[in-house]
Amino acid sequence: MPAPAGFAEIQRAFAGHIRDPEGTPAPADIEARRMAIYRNLFFNNVSSLLQQGFPVLYRCLGQERWDALMRQFLREHRATTPLFPALGQELVAYLGEEREAQPDDPPFMLELAHYEWVEAALLFSDEEASPDLADPNGDLLTGVPMVSPLAWNLSYRFPVHCIGPDFQPQTPDSEPTHLVVYRNRSDEVAFLKINLVTQRLLQLLKGQDQQDPQTGRETLKTIATELRHPDPEQVISFGMGLLDDLRQRHILLGTRRLLG
Template identity: 50%
Template structure:
């Protein structure tokens, strides 16, 4: 790992880099000579414990299913080697997710769902602290959902996983993906509570079309889905879609229709 601890820096700056390098990875970077080992031990434990505690609370299920030594080995590897690009503490879970996705060397005994589970747990945290804005003036919350253009809440994310991540626990750890994808909506309501709904493939496709749509009515989108399904009765798909949209509006996933 690059420390930029080069000779062109002042003694003070080089001392800071040496201090930080030892804090992050004491096995590879010796304690700076000018500092007492007893004092450095306090700093090492303080920094590591703060980061580990925050990640543990952000990914509680992942923490539960991993053995103590494996968990701390992974967190220490992240702490020592991941170069974070933000100083914001709430962004640590996102940085940890990047580490899992792009940097960590997978271990033979890793759960096959580790990345998907971590992403699912991160989504819950991300939505809980999201500061997205809703343009209320551009939405009619009581508008005609079928013939209007539905608006999805920025606090509602439609997600698809190979594993049923919302069911994983110490007692349920699938070893292989299911035959069909798990489709979920994770959303935050007006009281800042985060919920999830398991949805079928048709609902997932409808939300996908709505999210990329700015001029077609829901009726038109549902008719498109009926064609994709080769359904002989488009009106059945439209009626079913209307029930779905009504339920999603009650849950604050759909905010209304565009004005």
């Protein structure tokens, strides 16, 4: 007579079955009715949670394709965190690194999932856009502008901010879509579509050398040099308004406070 299965073995069999009901048999000593309850609770809870985090992707896929994606995710992915708020990041990692694309996948699926995840990531981020980090009223030309840690500079092949059930592009745009997704001081997440020059400006400001930072004017001069603009002062004049607009949106915190 075979020895009874150990508790850990039963746990593995139980978990394997609820993750993959079609490919893994249920433990023999658990009533089928109860096993069905566990299966449905597990699937529905995870699916419902991810629907809330990826509402546009869910509507674009429709129920049948969404359910198939959830089955694949539960069957094939091994999460690295037990935290429910991080489950969306696990789905994005699965789509980008593990899952084989399916013939009926929308071509924008990974990018849209990433864009939707960013909103939740910023909402739950422990980073603070505190005025203590910068002088909110500092001169953005003569001082050193500070980019909020809650402002993410992103580029996508598809216009992810426009995608929905009624607009599902099948080919990428001829030019990438550049966005800043950010959390303001009211803890609201918003986005701003930007051009390449604004993206480069934010990259330069974000990558400032801590030992030898550039003022706003110096950064705009760098931009003018890179553009080979014949009139750098015109770039600086335009840049003044741009810097101020970024501060009004809380993408810039202000200027770096002087120590001492």
